[in-house]
Amino acid sequence: MRNGMNMSRGRFSRWLRRSMPCLLAVLGFSAYSGRAAEEPEKAQQRDGVWLRNGISHYERLNAREGLSDNDASDALIVRSYVCAIVDLEEYLVLRADLLAGAVGDARKRRHINPQKLNGMAEALPILVPLMQTKFSTDSPPCDRIVLIVRDYLGKYPEMLTKDADVVIERALLDAYSNINEP
Numbered sequence: 001m002r003n004g005m006n007m008s009r010g011r012f013s014r015w016l017r018r019s020m021p022c023l024l025a026v027l028g029f030s031a032y033s034g035r036a037a038e039e040p041e042k043a044q045q046r047d048g049v050w051l052r053n054g055i056s057h058y059e060r061l062n063a064r065e066g067l068s069d070n071d072a073s074d075a076l077i078v079r080s081y082v083c084a085i086v087d088l089e090e091y092l093v094l095r096a097d098l099l100a101g102a103v104g105d106a107r108k109r110r111h112i113n114p115q116k117l118n119g120m121a122e123a124l125p126i127l128v129p130l131m132q133t134k135f136s137t138d139s140p141p142c143d144r145i146v147l148i149v150r151d152y153l154g155k156y157p158e159m160l161t162k163d164a165d166v167v168i169e170r171a172l173l174d175a176y177s178n179i180n181e182p
Contacts, residue, residue: 046164050078051149051167052153055150055153058075058078059150061076081164082146083145085165086168089135090135093130096127096128103121129169130169133173135176148172148175151171152167152171152175156174
């Protein structure tokens with residue numbers, strides 16, 4: 001019995017000696033990640049200035065200019081943010097168009113109070129202003145929207161202090177409400 005205990009102690013000590021570098025690495029990593037989790041992340045203001053700087057970095061990145069890792073990351077984050085807002089706007093326009101169709105069908109069938117239907121029909125363009133433009137049928141690629149936002153900020157520098165999502169939506173409205181009908 002005593003011999004069996006010594007054997008397991010011997011095996012354990014050999015295992016401990018072989019595993020020590022891995023154990024130290026795991027302990028070091030957990031200490032580092034715990035410390036990083038304790039440090040509060042700096043809140044970043046997502047406004048027109050943030051968009052303008054990120055778009056500038058994105059253009060430099062596409063031109064194959066050398067950027068720091070932080071600037072390249074900012075460029076990709078801003079592009080992803082713009083794309084996400086565009087996807088959301090496309091989804092909202094789609095839903096608004098579906099609701100407008102349902103309101104039209106309900107008017108034909110006269111199942112709902114006409115005053116309520118009129119209110120719904122009037123509210124849709126207010127809630128989703130892009131539904132009255134060619135935005136949904138155009139399906140612009142994200143890179144084109146990035147350029148639209150860049151040009152909009154150049155045209156309206158007072159928008160630099162506005163939230164980024166507001167800037168993107170207004171840029172889309174400006175671009176698509178100025179399209180001449182064929």
